[in-house]
Amino acid sequence: MNEIAPFEQFSEATADSCARAPIGLLAELTHRCPLQCPYCSNPLELDRVNQELTTAEWQDVMRQAADLGILQIHLSGGEPTVRKDLEQIVEVAAKAGLYTNLITAGVTLTRDRLKALQDLGLDHVQLSIQDVDDANAEKISAYKGGLEKKRELGKWVREFSMPLTVNAPIHRHNIENLPNIINFAVELGADRIEVANIQYYAWALKNRASLMPTRAQVLRSAEIVEEAKERLKGVLVFDFVVPDYYAKTPKPCMGGWGKGIINVTPQGRVLPCHASEQIPGLEFDNVKSKRLADIWLNGQAFNKYRGTSWMKEPCKSCPKAELDFGGCRCQAMAFTGDATNTDPACKFSPHHAEFVAAAERESANPNPPAFVYRRLGGAKSGAETE
């Protein structure tokens, strides 16, 4: 090798070698959360506190994850900081060599606790925001004064020189504020922003008619992101998640089923994706009764849609089968009633026109329905909440 190889090869990990073990583990430490955002990715049936794994069980999950070859741990929820033993879990994860990422709404974390977490080895903080308008943020989260607390957390993160990502879920009630949301991230001192259009599963699917932006709004937001990306090069790294209702090709969901990501729920169930519990016919193992490696390699739920052999047409003969893996199984299930169907976000899906029409119809409604807030039992009531 005489010449320097093309540097473009410095790419994000997608190689087959990674299929041996997941790259990341999403640890949903709890479903408890002081916020009630109507697009929450947690399932409609929330785990209760007395079902949650113990400290020792979570610590064991961290050690097993490192042994398996997992590189990054995303400590999520619900709100992970409501667990009083978060420090003990982070400590074990960091000692095991895992890259630790705290995904928080930032309203329950104190300065002392953040410092303690940093000292124990926490690598990164991801802070979610609902909007940069106080009243609107309160309406979306059903929580008062959240934005001020997030600003405060931002100050502490800067003070401790920790890396910060702002996660901004985008929908019809805040999409017009996108430029201000980006400015907020810059002012807060974030290194990275996720402009994440809502993905419509679980609570978000239940609230889709209240949340869906118009196609014109989405196109405009993409332009805003493109412009800001260029202007803020080297200052703020952008991740733009497009809403797949207006896409022509599906996203490679989870980077492929059972390929890169593993998810552990508060009660210890191990899922290929956080929304997969809604798919019938999948058997989910629990870390209380099986080893993580065994579940990843041999679990029925992981093998059911791994690779491409489960596919039928039009996926089966599609040249992109190995690139997008037919899109999202959960979305195929939710919209078409069959998880082996092509994701309706794909233009080759017979359900695509209907899928797009739903988004266009709902987003055009000038009076969208009230939110069904995310709370225990909230999905059953289905009624507008106070």
Next chain:
Amino acid sequence: MTTTTAQRTRTIITEASLPALPNHIKLRHDAGRGRWHVLAPERVFEPDEIAVEILKRCDGATPVSAIAGVLSKEYNAPLSDILADTISMLQELADKGVVKA
């Protein structure tokens, strides 16, 4: 130029820059997969062989020109080419927040 993670100006890489990995970016060898990874927030990169050689030398004390000098000898390639490639790679990584200088 800036050392805090929340840098508000773009870092421009020159041959005099002293590149380093910020604390939250980790170059780690993965024995199980037999390769190197760069761990970053919500990202994992797979650097190729040359990128690994460059990143290993990003210690905040070695200028880009010296890193390129070593590689030029190691790979028996013209210094000017290596220097240009090294700068362009480090600039790209700085823009992604993987390298500071």
